[in-house]
Amino acid sequence: MEKKFTKLYRVWHWLLAFSVLGLLITVALRKTFLSWRTNSEIIQTQLSQSGIEVTHEIAKATAKAIRSGMWEWHYIFAVILVIAIVIRIYMMLTKKAKLPIIVFLQAESRDKLKYGVYMFLCFFILMMTISGVILYYHDLLNLTKDTVGWLKDLHEDMMYGVLIFVVLHLAGVFKHELSTKEPIVSKMIHGD
Numbered sequence: 001m002e003k004k005f006t007k008l009y010r011v012w013h014w015l016l017a018f019s020v021l022g023l024l025i026t027v028a029l030r031k032t033f034l035s036w037r038t039n040s041e042i043i044q045t046q047l048s049q050s051g052i053e054v055t056h057e058i059a060k061a062t063a064k065a066i067r068s069g070m071w072e073w074h075y076i077f078a079v080i081l082v083i084a085i086v087i088r089i090y091m092m093l094t095k096k097a098k099l100p101i102i103v104f105l106q107a108e109s110r111d112k113l114k115y116g117v118y119m120f121l122c123f124f125i126l127m128m129t130i131s132g133v134i135l136y137y138h139d140l141l142n143l144t145k146d147t148v149g150w151l152k153d154l155h156e157d158m159m160y161g162v163l164i165f166v167v168l169h170l171a172g173v174f175k176h177e178l179s180t181k182e183p184i185v186s187k188m189i190h191g192d
Helices: 006-029 036-049 056-093 099-107 109-136 147-178 184-190
Strands: none
Touching: 006 056, 006 147, 006 184, 036 056, 056 109, 099 109, 109 147, 147 184
């Protein structure tokens, strides 16, 4: 049975894909090139070799200032992700899409793995989004330092889950594209 991808579904899908990719890239930058820990050490070492001594706190503040622009992009991609989630909720409320759990439960046994991966991808994206929004507004919500720490850990764990399920999703798409005559990638881009 061939799938039908409406224009709204395709807009939702590509907004979701674009935002998740952008979020994952900003996190990868945070963990590598823009790590404040690594960069603060580089700043201290380089300035020390030039005869300028700076404290660890100044080097840390400088390193964090360097990556602050990247965090602005992280928040922009997060807003796009929230828009994609709102579109998906609208699609479910107007019966243009089903809840992922219903899709999984109604799937034939041969498709359970595929829809299970899809369901968990949706779950991890939703949890990552909720935890991220709460973290963004943690001051306004008056959260304790322990709660913020727990939420940061949850947010990061969800990001790793999203990364795993995105890889599984892409592998499934490539497998489907190569093993069937249904041009699912082309239909997701151009429509039916």
